[in-house]
Amino acid sequence: MTIRITNIQHFSLQDGPGIRTTIFLKGCNLNCPWCCNPETINYNIEKYTEKGLKKEFGYDISIKELEKEILKDKIYYSKNNGGVTFSGGEPLLQIKELKPLLNNLKEKNINICFETALQIPSKLLKIAIKYIDEIFIDIKILTEKEAKTILNGNINLYYNNLEIISNSNIKNITFRIPINKEYTMKKDNINKISELISKYPNYNVEIFKIHNIGESKYKLLNRKLQNFTNITDKEINEICKKLKKYNKNIKIIKI
Ligand code: SF4
Numbered sequence: 001m002t003i004r005i006t007n008i009q010h011f012s013l014q015d016g017p018g019i020r021t022t023i024f025l026k027g028c029n030l031n032c033p034w035c036c037n038p039e040t041i042n043y044n045i046e047k048y049t050e051k052g053l054k055k056e057f058g059y060d061i062s063i064k065e066l067e068k069e070i071l072k073d074k075i076y077y078s079k080n081n082g083g084v085t086f087s088g089g090e091p092l093l094q095i096k097e098l099k100p101l102l103n104n105l106k107e108k109n110i111n112i113c114f115e116t117a118l119q120i121p122s123k124l125l126k127i128a129i130k131y132i133d134e135i136f137i138d139i140k141i142l143t144e145k146e147a148k149t150i151l152n153g154n155i156n157l158y159y160n161n162l163e164i165i166s167n168s169n170i171k172n173i174t175f176r177i178p179i180n181k182e183y184t185m186k187k188d189n190i191n192k193i194s195e196l197i198s199k200y201p202n203y204n205v206e207i208f209k210i211h212n213i214g215e216s217k218y219k220l221l222n223r224k225l226q227n228f229t230n231i232t233d234k235e236i237n238e239i240c241k242k243l244k245k246y247n248k249n250i251k252i253i254k255i
Helices: 063-071 093-105 122-131 144-151 154-168 186-200 214-221 232-246
Strands: 002-012 019-025 045-050 053-057 059-062 083-087 113-116 134-138 172-179 205-208 250-252
Touching: 002 063, 002 093, 019 063, 053 063, 053 093, 059 205, 063 093, 063 154, 093 113, 093 122, 122 154, 134 154, 134 205, 144 154, 186 232, 232 250
Parallel strands: 019 083, 083 113, 113 134, 134 172, 172 205, 205 250
Antiparallel strands: 002 019, 002 059, 045 053
């Protein structure tokens, strides 16, 4: 059994508590215009040329090899609930392949975190749920029509999956909201975001400015990254202040 990934990042400090190993899985069912990991969207391995050298985005790794990579840093995980984070792409799309690995990691008491956009078939989420200690859930576009046309998403699926999470035993749940003027900060969307985060007062909320960190990868993939309006620190502080009325656990992060 293999997992298709693009990268393994050791000593990551942004993807959950403590020191973590983050695995970026390849394949996503959404297509966010601001995606900073565009090489993770297509499940197929993609060829590109850099400085005359032929290279590929993505490779298959066996469960055994991946487990070995994760356990390399086990000694550092014991402090502050460190562990492994499955990111992407949409990591839950490969949950059936991941299941034997998750069983092994659970047996070894490794803290498991997922970063997900949550717009995946609920039966996949249900397989994952008993393994998850921490979860980051994206809040992107919540208006039904725009979620479909802009992200290729299904907002009803998102809300159903959120209900499944809220009825689960997962204790550490964080919403992550990418801030951009072009999509997520439209008035109707902000209203829906405010409503959603107020419904879950115990969840953490993290907001961050979208940035052009993935630009070079867009070039290698022959794709054009949309030009997003720069958001100033003052503006993001104001957005944070506004949303704090709806959920006091909100904070600004840098990604
Ligand atoms: S859900 Fe994440 S990985 Fe998928 S397209 Fe959107 S930002 Fe990129």
